[in-house]
Amino acid sequence: MDIATLLGILSGLGLIVGAIAMGSGLGGFIDLPSIAIVGGGTMASTLVMFPWNVVLGSIKVGMKAFTAKSPDEEQLIQQIIKLADTGRREGLLALEKAQVDNDFLRRGVRLVADGSAPNLVRAVMETEIDFMKQRHRRGQSVFKGMGAMAPAFGMIGTLVGLVQMLQNMADPSSIGSAMAVALLTTFYGAVASNVIFLPMAKKLEERSNEEAFYMAIIVDGVMAIQNGENPRVVQERLQAFLAPSMRAEK
Template sequence: MDIATVIGLIGGLGLIVTTIFLGGNVVGFVDIPSAVVVFGGTVATAFIMFPLNVIIGTVKVIMKTVFFKSTDPHQIIRKIIELADTARRESLVALEKVSVEDPFMKKGVMLVADGTEESLVRAVLETEIKFMKQRHLQGQGVLKGMGTMAPAFGMIGTLIGLVNMLQNLSDPASIGPAMAVALLTTFYGAVLANVVFLPMATKLEGRSAEDQLYMEIMLEGVLSIQRGDHPSIVKEKLMAFLSPAMRESSS
C-alpha cells in the first residue's frame, strides 16, 4: 500500500472537514442534489470522452495509486547480474532453467536463450515498453479529464442554483440560503478536482515513469547478457540508470 497517497487523501479531506466544523455549520455544506450534479456529471462526461473499456480499466489504475507494491531497482540489478553470471559460466541456453518472476524480464531472457537476434530482442521489448506507456496514459487521461470537468460541472450547478434563486426574488429571506446551496456545487467540483482526480493523475505519471525506468534497466541488462558482458560490467551499466542517492543506498 502507498501510505503517501492515503496520508494525502485523509489529510486533504480532513483539513477541509475540520475547517467546516470550526465554522460551526456542517449541515450547510451537505446538499445531495449538488453532489449528484457534480459527481454524476463528471462521470457521465468521462463516458463521452473515453471508450467503455478504458473507463472500466481506469478503476484498476486508480487502485494502483493506493495499493501499490514498490519495486526495488537493486533487486532487479542483482537478478540480472545473477543471470549474467549463469550465462558466462554455462551458456545462454542455461537461462531457460533459471526462475525469473518479472514477466517482462522473463520474456527478454527467453528470447535470448532461444538465440534471437539482438535487434529483434530490442524491438520486442521496446514495443512492450511503448504500449505499457500508452496504457498508463489512458488511465491518466481519464483522471485528468475528470479533474477538468469536475469544476466545470460545479459551475454548471452554481448557475442552475442562481437561476432558481433569481426566479424567487419575491422572497428576500430565501436568497441567502439559495445562494449558499448554489455555491456548494462549485465547492464540490473544486474538492474533487484538486484533492482527488488531479493529484491521482500526477501520482500515476510518477508510477508510469518508475515502471518505464525499471523496464529499461531490464532491457539493457538482457542485451548485455546476450552480448556476453562480464557481470561487473553489467552492474556498472545498470547502476548508471539510478540516481546518485539510490546508488549509495546499495553500497
C-alpha cells in the first residue's frame, strides 16, 4: 500500500480541520446544501464529460494511488539476465518452460520462443504499452475533470447564496451568517480539488509513468534475449535504465 497518498490526503484535511477547530470551531463550516451543490454538481458534470463505464473504471484506477507499489527494476533485470543465460545456453525454445511471474515479460518471452520476427515482437509489446498509457490517461482525466469542476460548482454555490442573501436584505443581522454560508461552497470546492482530485490525478500519472518505464526495460530485455546477447552485456544494457545508485555491484 502507498502510505504517502493516504498520509498526504489525511494530513492535508487534518491541518485544515485543525486550523478551523482552533479558530471559530467546526460547526460554522458544516453546511449540507453547500456540500450537496459541490459534491452533486461535480459528479453530475463528470457524468456529462465521460461515459458511464469510464467513470466506473476510474474508481479502479484511483485505487492504484493507494495500493500500487513501485516496481523493483533491479529484480526485473536479474530475472531477464537469467532468461538471457538460459536462451544462450539451451536455445530460445527452452524459454517456453521458463517460470516468469510478470505477465508482460512472459508474453514477450513466449513470442521469442515461438520464433516470431524481432520487429513483430517489438511492435506487439510497444502496442501494449501504448494502449496501457491510453487506458491510464482516461482514468487520470476523470480526476482532472473533477478537480476542475469542484471549484466551479463552489463558485456557483456561492452565487446562489449571495442571491438568497440579497433577497433578505431587510434583515441586516442575517447578512453576516448568510455571507459565511455562501462562501462555504467555494471553500468545499477548493479543498476537494486541491487536496483530493488534482493530487490523485498527478499520483496516477506518476504511477503510469513508472509502469511504462518498467515495461520499456522488459521490451529492451526481450529484444536482447532474442538477439542472443551475452548475459553480461544484457546486464550492462539494462542497468543503463537505472540511476547509478540503483545499479547492482559488479
